[in-house]
Structures are given as structure tokens and as C-alpha cells.
Amino acid sequence: MLTIGKLGEAAGVKVPTIRYYEQIGLLPEPERSAGNQRRYGQSALDRLAFIRHARELGFPLEAIRDLLSLTDNPHHSCAAADIIAKKQLAAVKARIARLTALKAELERMITQCAQGTVADCRVIESLSDHSHCAQDHHGTSELAE
Amino acid sequence: MLTIGKLGEAAGVKVPTIRYYEQIGLLPEPERSAGNQRRYGQSALDRLAFIRHARELGFPLEAIRDLLSLTDNPHHSCAAADIIAKKQLAAVKARIARLTALKAELERMITQCAQGTVADCRVIESLSDHSHCAQDHHGTSELAE
DNA sequence: CTTGAAGCTATAGCTACTAGAGACCTTACG
DNA sequence: CGTAAGGTCTCTAGTAGCTATAGCTTCAAG
Numbered sequence: 001m002l003t004i005g006k007l008g009e010a011a012g013v014k015v016p017t018i019r020y021y022e023q024i025g026l027l028p029e030p031e032r033s034a035g036n037q038r039r040y041g042q043s044a045l046d047r048l049a050f051i052r053h054a055r056e057l058g059f060p061l062e063a064i065r066d067l068l069s070l071t072d073n074p075h076h077s078c079a080a081a082d083i084i085a086k087k088q089l090a091a092v093k094a095r096i097a098r099l100t101a102l103k104a105e106l107e108r109m110i111t112q113c114a115q116g117t118v119a120d121c122r123v124i125e126s127l128s129d130h131s132h133c134a135q136d137h138h139g140t141s142e143l144a145e
Numbered sequence: 146m147l148t149i150g151k152l153g154e155a156a157g158v159k160v161p162t163i164r165y166y167e168q169i170g171l172l173p174e175p176e177r178s179a180g181n182q183r184r185y186g187q188s189a190l191d192r193l194a195f196i197r198h199a200r201e202l203g204f205p206l207e208a209i210r211d212l213l214s215l216t217d218n219p220h221h222s223c224a225a226a227d228i229i230a231k232k233q234l235a236a237v238k239a240r241i242a243r244l245t246a247l248k249a250e251l252e253r254m255i256t257q258c259a260q261g262t263v264a265d266c267r268v269i270e271s272l273s274d275h276s277h278c279a280q281d282h283h284g285t286s287e288l289a290e
Numbered sequence: 291c292t293t294g295a296a297g298c299t300a301t302a303g304c305t306a307c308t309a310g311a312g313a314c315c316t317t318a319c320g
Numbered sequence: 321c322g323t324a325a326g327g328t329c330t331c332t333a334g335t336a337g338c339t340a341t342a343g344c345t346t347c348a349a350g
Binding site: 003004005015019035036037038 | 327328329330
């Protein structure tokens with residue numbers, strides 16, 4: 001049986017995060033020791049590793065909740081899981097496209113910086129003005145999800 | 146003089162966001178009409194456009210605060226602005242690299258989905274297991290900033 | 291002068307955690 | 321068996337960057 005610390009270490013998740021996942025119902029309430037400490041088995045480790053991996057892939061917790069509910073009754077079709085993954089892929093592609101445009105603009109800003117005073121700094125100027133933008137970045141923000 | 150709604154429209158920022166920026170000190174408190182409504186001039190529009198553009202480029206508000214303090218006394222060297230921009234560029238590059246790896250893995254997951262039941266769904270399996278990962282994505286999470 | 295849109299303040303909520311306080315449990319060593 | 325270190329407990333509050341709600345007031349058009 002694993003303590004919460006060992007579980008966290010094994011799965012690569014911090015201890016308070018595990019308790020948080022339990023609180024929001026992503027992890028079931030585990031057994032407790034005589035002294036009220038959480039004790040975990042292999043299934044908790046598997047589930048937590050699953051959650052961690054999905055988080056790393058950028059899935060929001062709600063999507064992970066859905067995926068977990070699929071694994072909890074494994075006789076359903078995996079079409080739902082497929083849809084979730086495709087949605088995530090589309091989001092990832094969109095973010096890459098946006099970030100690539102941002103990268104180009106930042107590089108342009110930096111190379112134009114004359115190392116002078118702020119009064120003629122291209123970095124500041126670029127940020128004050130959209131006219132130099134190589135690509136449109138109005139509308140959906142990279143940061144807004 | 147612009148109302149808060151017109152200002153938001155002109156700068157592409159939502160009204161509550163403008164009030165939020167004022168609250169946290171990114172925008173100065175504007176004049177008020179006789180009936181206590183905010184009235185803005187050109188300088189507020191410039192400043193707000195600057196903030197919006199910087200946000201779109203992925204700058205955190207604290208970096209924007211620094212950049213604004215540079216523009217507020219424009220006789221300093223622009224080296225500080227340059228440093229902020231370079232730091233941001235590095236962050237953007239790192240995010241692109243990570244997202245590209247995630248994209249590859251998501252694509253692999255999806256193409257392997259056999260359209261069967263969850264029991265043999267590759268999407269689910271991929272998320273349970275790191276062994277197929279084309280690239281390491283332990284450590285720093287894409288989502289963690 | 292009326293009406294409807296836009297504005298006001300204040301508070302609470304969102305995601306996904308992270309940090310702190312102060313008490314309690316477990317375990318290894320002597 | 322005692323003790324000390326370090327892990328764990330609960331609870332609360334904080335983070336970023338907004339967004340939403342409630343209940344009210346003000347403004348501008350007709």
C-alpha cells in the first residue's frame with residue numbers, strides 16, 4: 001500500500017494535487033490507515049497516471065472526467081474518446097499556428113530594437129501598433145481558451 | 146470623449162476587462178461624467194491597445210506592467226523592454242516545441258483508434274501508458290506556466 | 291417624457307492548482 | 321520504549337485573468 005507521498009512520486013503528481021483530484025471526484029476516496037492517512041493501491045496509481053498523462057496532453061479536467069467514465073464502463077464504443085481526442089488535436093493545431101505567428105512578430109520586434117532609449121524602441125512601438133503584424137491576430141486570443 | 150463601451154469596442158477589449166485593468170492599476174482612473182460614468186480620451190485608447198496587443202503576444206500582465214512603466218518614462222534605455230521580449234520569445238518557442246510533440250502523439254492516438262469498444266481503444270490505452278510517447282513529456286507541463 | 295440600452299458597484303465564480311497554519315501520525319534509531 | 325524528524329491531516333485562502341450576476345442609475349433617441 002502506498003502513502004500519498006509515494007503515490008505522488010510514482011505518478012509524478014504533487015501531493016496537494018492528489019487531494020484536490022479526490023475532492024473534485026476524479027479519484028475515489030481511498031482506504032485509510034488506523035491513523036486516518038490515505039493508503040493507495042495499484043488501481044489508484046494507474047488512474048492517476050492516466051490523469052497526469054492526459055493533463056500533459058492538454059486535456060481539460062472535464063474531458064478527463066469523461067474519458068475516465070468511459071474506462072469505468074469499457075463496453076461502450078470508443079467513438080466518444082475519439083471525438084474528445086480529435087477536438088483536442090484541433091485545439092493544439094490552432095495554438096501552434098497562433099504561436100508561430102507570435103514568434104515571427106517577437107523576432108521582428110527584437111531584431112529591430114535599436115538598443116537606444118525607449119523613445120525609439122521598436123519593442124514598445126510594435127506593441128503600440130498593429131500595422132506591422134505579419135499575420136492577423138485579432139479575434140481569438142492565444143491565451144483565451 | 147469615449148464611453149467605456151466605445152473604448153472597449155475600439156480597442157477590442159470587453160467592458161468588464163477594462164474595469165478590471167483599472168482596478169489592478171494598469172489603466173489610470175479616468176474622468177467621470179456628471180452621472181459618474183467613465184469618460185476616456187485618446188491616451189486611454191492607446192494604452193489599452195498596447196495592453197491588448199501585448200496580451201495577444203502572450204505577455205503576462207506583470208510584464209505588461211513593466212513595459213508600461215518604461216513607456217511612462219521614455220528616457221530610459223530600451224534594454225529592459227528588449228529583455229522582456231526575448232524572455233517571451235524563448236517561452237513561445239518552448240511552447241511550440243511542446244505542442245508539436247503533443248500534436249504528434251494525439252495524431253498517433255487517433256489513427257490507431259480501431260473504432261471498436263473502449264476495451265481496445267487506442268486513445269484510452271495511450272493515455273494509460275507512456276511507453277509509446279514519441280517524445281518525452283515528463284517534467285514541465287505545457288499547461289504549467 | 292419615456293423607454294431601452296448602456297453604465298455603475300459589489301460580490302462571487304471560473305480552472306487547476308499552490309501555499310500556509312497548526313495539529314497529528316509513522317518510522318527509524320538509540 | 322522513547323524521541324525526533326519528516327510525512328500527513330484538515331481547512332482556509334491565494335494565484336492569473338478574467339467572467340457573470342444582481343440590483344441599481346444614467347444617457348440618448350424618439
